[in-house]
């Protein structure tokens with residue numbers, strides 16, 4: 001057989017394997033797009049953990065009708081600066097892969113309206129195939145519906161877990177993103193039930209407590225620390241408030257949720273002599289550092305990052321947590337093992 005290029009829909013479906021592993025990963029992309037669109041209000045509706053439906057409605061800048069088809073094409077983005085410098089990207093996305101990937105493994109309905117157009121426009125794509133488009137009544141913003149995810153890919157669908165565990169993964173995604181932006185109002189509904197509805201413009205402390213545990217507010221310290229060009233802020237539980245699992249540790253680098261071993265290890269080091277071995281603190285920490293000191297694109301979907309100076313990051317986190325806890329009166333018996 002001779003060499004030939006893969007057809008576009010096959011390429012998209014292969015890429016979808018990376019971008020859309022499960023409902024929660026599709027949801028993450030859609031909510032990030034809503035944030036990138038400067039929305040002040042984002043509503044998320046899920047059916048059966050996202051397996052039967054994901055809907056994200058925002059009041060952001062919208063997509064011009066004549067660009068909507070392009071938005072669904074691979075590697076098409078409005079987020080790359082004019083000089084093409086990816087280091088200068090300040091949005092959560094810029095690869096132009098999410099919408100075409102999702103549209104290649106589901107039925108996607110995209111409706112959008114910009115501030116200066118008289119009506120909205122709607123496009124439906126079913127498993128990579130354009131179905132129809134036309135005028136749609138819509139306030140300013142974007143509304144995306146994803147139905148029948150993986151319905152045409154039985155091998156994929158089979159690997160989905162229960163609606164309950166897919167829902168928990170979706171909830172986790174929304175929770176993390178909502179923590180990064182207390183200025184934006186977020187609502188989450190599941191199977192017609194309201195899970196939460198948060199006003200925009202809250203303080204970070206309040207937002208974090210509302211999303212993790214309201215009692216955290218009285219059982220935590222505020223972390224605010226600056227060293228060289230790095231800054232750490234957030235909320236960390238007192239050693240008297242702990243969990244049996246480390247599943248309430250929310251870590252962010254330059255505004256993005258991450259799951260990084262170095263950061264998790266630093267948190268453990270900071271609390272190591274304050275908590276029993278099988279107990280874990282509850283916290284949300286936001287690390288900010290120059291983009292040149294961190295590579296956030298190692299594996300964006302998995303939240304892996306690489307730091308230029310990981311020792312400095314570790315020392316900052318341990319130092320900031322120890323100092324914040326010390327100030328609260330929890331003086332440790334021995335210096336932290338940095």
Ligand code: ADP
Nearest residue numbers: 033037071077078093094095096097098099142
């Ligand atoms: P990326 O976010 O990497 O640019 P996507 O495939 O997620 O790629 O989206 C493609 C383009 O569609 C975006 O660059 C943006 O212009 C537009 N878009 C997607 N979602 C929205 C939204 N909610 N509001 C406004 N524009 C959007």
Ligand code: MG
Nearest residue numbers: 029033093098
């Ligand atoms: Mg995107």
